[in-house]
Amino acid sequence: MAPAVAPVDERLPLPRLAPLALQHLLAGIAAPVSSVILIGTTLRLTAAQTASLLSATLVLCGIGALLQSLGVRALRVGARLPFLMLPGGAAVAIFLQIGKEYGPATASGSVLVAAAFLICVLPFYGRIVRLFPPLVMGTTVVLIGINMVKVTAPMVASGPGPGFATLGVIAVLFLVLRGVWRQMAVLLGLVGGTAIALLLGTDIHLASGAAFALPDPFPYGAPHFDLLAAIPLLVFALASLAEATGQTVLNSEAVGRTPDAGRDVPRIARADALVSLGAGVFGTSLMVTSAENIGIVQLTGVRSRFVTAGAGVLLVVCGLLTPLTRLLAAIPEPVVGAAGLVIYAVIAVLGFSMLSRVDLTHGTDSIVVALALVVGLLPVMTPGLYAPLPPWAHTIFGSGVAAGALAAVILSAAFRHLGPRERPEVTAPETTAPKTTAPEAAAPETTKSEAAAPPTDGSR
Structure with missing residues (x-):
């Protein structure tokens, strides 16, 4: 008698697999679309450049989903779990911050440096995750959100009518939509805001080109490597190991597999790093594995990793359909800015959510947060x-995200080891906040991770 196949390894017939894969695609596509449009608008890219960047990002998301879902055992890459891979909202924020201050070529170089750095530190995974408890990650995420609200606000000011109308549309969509459709509220808001902008007379410039095309490598020229400028992304890469721990536990439990963070997290991070190397080549931000689609797994009861592999194939196809990417890249600036305000304000709120699970009535923890902020x-x-x-000091301290994150790490460690012990250590397990992946950050399904993380977990 043949051994029973685990639900996560079940192979589904194509007629059943295709609609399930489409559901996962809908849950994940809003993040790359909104993130890339925000990058293109903030860095003043042409419509053609933005379309090419979106094409590359969708293809990379698809490759990442395939790597995580199917895995490459010989290289110990991929967890063989139903994960998607998306641009991290926090990573996009840091990428834009570097791009605005040092230029997009330096931002691309920083992505390559951070991806290579992540590969190098994986042997020290167990020690690194302890540096990023919720106290540190909450403070960092709050700073990321506030920094990026400041960046995106002027975009709304360039067209207040369409911008505020888009904010209203997104708010209404979050109010009335449910399930996977609610996860697409920001993407649908971009569509609704664009329609309103057209009615108000806003010009939209649509690039032309072939029906299928490969994205262009090195869209900003040769990458420029500046280690000091890359510090915020290096900190993010380290913090991603902490969140990957919680995401691994969450995903494993959802599909009925015994969690093994020591085995799976380095494989997840290795896939993240390899795809992020491609992201640096094609001009976009770090890519991170996402468990945003776990709500769909729980809703449908289908745990097969081949479903997310199918979603990966669909993402690649969408990336190669250049008319689709050109259409999305033509969304007006104030509409993109309004969506960006929602995305990054949600990220800041998630940071406060992480901090709410820390006992700030204890003087030591509250002082760490206060000083880091x-x-x-x-x-x-x-x-x-x-x-x-001096330039090196200005680079470190002039970046609010980098300076605040480093201050939080150093102060947290110092107070933990050298500060007064006014109360016993809290024994309740730490939790993982919902992933800060652009629009899905507000989806209700993601909050289920808050009860799933192991004691050493943090969140990016």
Whole structure:
């Protein structure tokens, strides 16, 4: 008698697999679309460049889903779990911050440096995750959200009518939609906002080209490598190991597999790093594995990793359909800015959510958060504060995200080991906040991860 096949390894017939794969595609496509349009608008890319960037990102998302779902055992790449891979909302924010301050070529170089760095630190995984408890990650995510709200607000000001109308459309969609459709609220809001912009007389420039095309490598020219400029992404790469721990537990339990973070997290991170190397080549931000689609797994009861592999194939096909990417790339700037405000405000809220699980009534923890926020918000409130410092110091302290994150890590470790012990250690397990992947951050399904993380978990 043949051994029973585990639900996660079940192979489904194509007529059943295709609609399930489409559901996962709908759950994941909003993140790359909104993130890339935001990158193109913020960095003032042409419509053709933005379309090519979106094509590359969708293809990379598809490849990432295939790697995580099917795995490459010989290379110990991929967890063989029903994961998607998407641009991380926090990673996009940091990419844009580097791109605006140092240029997009330096931002691409920073992605390549961070991806290579992630591969190098994987042997030290167990020690690294302890540096990023919810106290540190919550503070960092709050700073990321606030920094990017400041970046996207002027985009709305360029067309207040379409911008505020888009905010209203997105709010209504979050109110009335449910399930996988609610996860697409920001993407659908972009469509609705564009329609309103057309009615208000906004010009839309649609690039022309062939029906199928491969994305262009090195869209900003040769990558420029600046280690100091890359520091925020290096910190993010380290923090991604902490979140991957919680995501692994969440996904494993959802499909009925015994969680094994020590085995699976390095494989997940290795796939993230390899796809992120491609992201650096094609000009987009770091790619991160996402468990946003776990709500669909729980809703349908289908646990097969071949379903997300099918979604990966669909993502690749969408990326190669250039008329689709050109159409999406033509969305007006104020509409994109409004969607960006929602995305990054949600990221800030998620940071506060992480901090709410820390006992801030204890003086030590509240002081760590307060001091880290001071360090991280000073460059936002007073941009020229560190201008007199040497270039290396200005690079580190002038970035609110990098300075605040480093301050949180150092202060948390220092107070934990050297500070006063006014109360016993809390024994309740730490939790993982919902992933900060662009629009899906507000989806109700993601909150299920909050009860699934192991004691060493954090969140990016």
